Amino acid sequence: KIPMRMGGGPVTHVITIAEDITDWKAAIDRTAQAEKLAALGQLAAGVMHEINNPLATIAACAESLGGQAIHGATTPAPELLRIIDLEVQRCKKIVNGLLDFARPKAGGRALLDLNAVVQQGLFLLQHHPRVKRVKVVAELEAAAVLLVEGDADQLVQVLIALAMNALDVTPDQGQVVIRTRREPGEAGRAILEVEDTGPGIPRALQAKVFDPFFTTKPPGQGTGLGLAICYGIVADHGGALDLLSKEGEGTRFLVSLPIGVRHRTTEVLA
Template identity: 55%
Template sequence: MPAVLRVVRREAGARGCSIWTDHPAGPRRAWAVGDDGLTVELAARALREQRRVATAPFIVPLRAGQRRSGLLVARLASAVTAAQRQFLVDVGSMLAPMLAQAERAERLEETVAAGTREIDEQRAFFERIVDTLPVGLYVIDRDFRVRAWNSKRETGLQGVARAEVLGHTIFDVLHRQPAGVLRHEFEQLFATGETQQFQTESNATGEPRIYRLTKIPMRAGGGEITHAITIGEDITDWKQAEARIAQAEKLAALGTLAAGVMHEINNPLATIAAASESLDLRVREGALGGDALVPELFAVLGLIAHEVNRCSTIVGGVLDFSRPKPAQRERVAVNEIVERTLFLLGHHARFKQLDVAVALQPDLPPVIGNDEQLIQVVMALLLNAMD
């Protein structure tokens, strides 16, 4: 526009030319070459009245269809001539659609800028949400390249700065994990679309920590899986609390067994006491003086040893059940779990009154689990069935 105004100024012999545009806040001088001599008040009146003003400065209203778009202003050295008037009107006719087009482009640019700002604000908002999460989170695409990496993943001994991982393959970033296993997990997720969740242990911090990893497929609008979201959560404290609760439940179960256990211990102890008393009496009567009583003495002593061993077995089983142990997962024989549970419940006063039919499959394969926790599960099932 400035180049056009310079030509108009020269051809019209004007001291200054300008183009004013109409805005809700009032008229605005958009382009100017020289001093047009027009005030804002006069420009506003000219826009309202939409007529040419022949006085200095000379004003030509610009219209695009039925819509007013602005003013062409020329400050002439003398009164406007017919030739100057016609020239300025013709220029105004040419400038009106150009100005309307420029206004549309400006409005479009403002709309795009506003939309871009909104998108940027939304993106920043969601980034703040992801960064505020108390869990580690990252996103990869189908080429296994990292596309998102929240701030939690940047902290700790295993933290890596976001700028160092974005665009790199996850195998280059998580180099401590076997690449083959990691690739298989993501390929399975992309192929099946099923969420994966598992637990893993790590000593990278110098102490054993337990993490729960969740891999979630992310779908595009058409339903195709385009990315995979991985969330890592340190559940060590939760697991420890869970172990404490399990220990409390074991002690509660132990309380229900205590009465029966004491009864079972008292019976062999009574036998031991009677046998000891008998042996003492025999000794006092001089029973050791003859060889004929030696077999009887050995029989009594054997009975004492058997009953003492029985007491030790009962107490040892209860103490072993009540003693806290680390929740390690290993190969466990199912039949052995059932037998150990039945042994413990064998000292339960009410359970002893029941007839329990045991039918165990001899060739059951071992399972992966924790024997103490499985005993608690079987015991809870049997006690609930008894109630």
């Protein structure tokens, strides 16, 4: 809106210019979903190993049940059935976690426990193949509940993208630390950090890392959209995404979000 005046007099008219961004927003949403599905593909690679363990246990229990009629019972059947049920539930939890992450959901804001959001992301990250060779450490704020207002699915996507980037650049036997804390101050902000022990990002490239389609990964291994999407999601939540890195000394990404206010009628999603 642009006010119009005659000379130095009062405002006589207002010129209003509007732009329909419906198609643009839809394109951004489709891109974000495509990037999330690409991350899901990498996570799913670890599911084979993750599910093989409970399947092996189920197979052993079934074999034991089948052999009891011939060789006699060595382990009570109810105990074997209980183990089978536990392992089936474990498989179901793994698969449902990945499916929930993959499905596009209607956007909605609620009061969230940031630590619970991180725990959900860590559950998905344990299926990443690199987790077998890189130590993932969670240092979550224990002194207070960190409440933020936002979309849980989008915030999990931000964590997954930042953590997977960290895992990709961290050498074997290295470490990725995911921590939450409350920033001191009267207003107060919730901080989510993802820190790696990788090679760091050269200063000349740091200004470009949030640009769409910019990537330092080899061709075919990155779209250059992950960090740009994270930046947009965090900004849409009233927060900030910052980079701290020194070449040869690893990288830290800091997500800063406003502390949410708990109202009597507000439900906290954990």
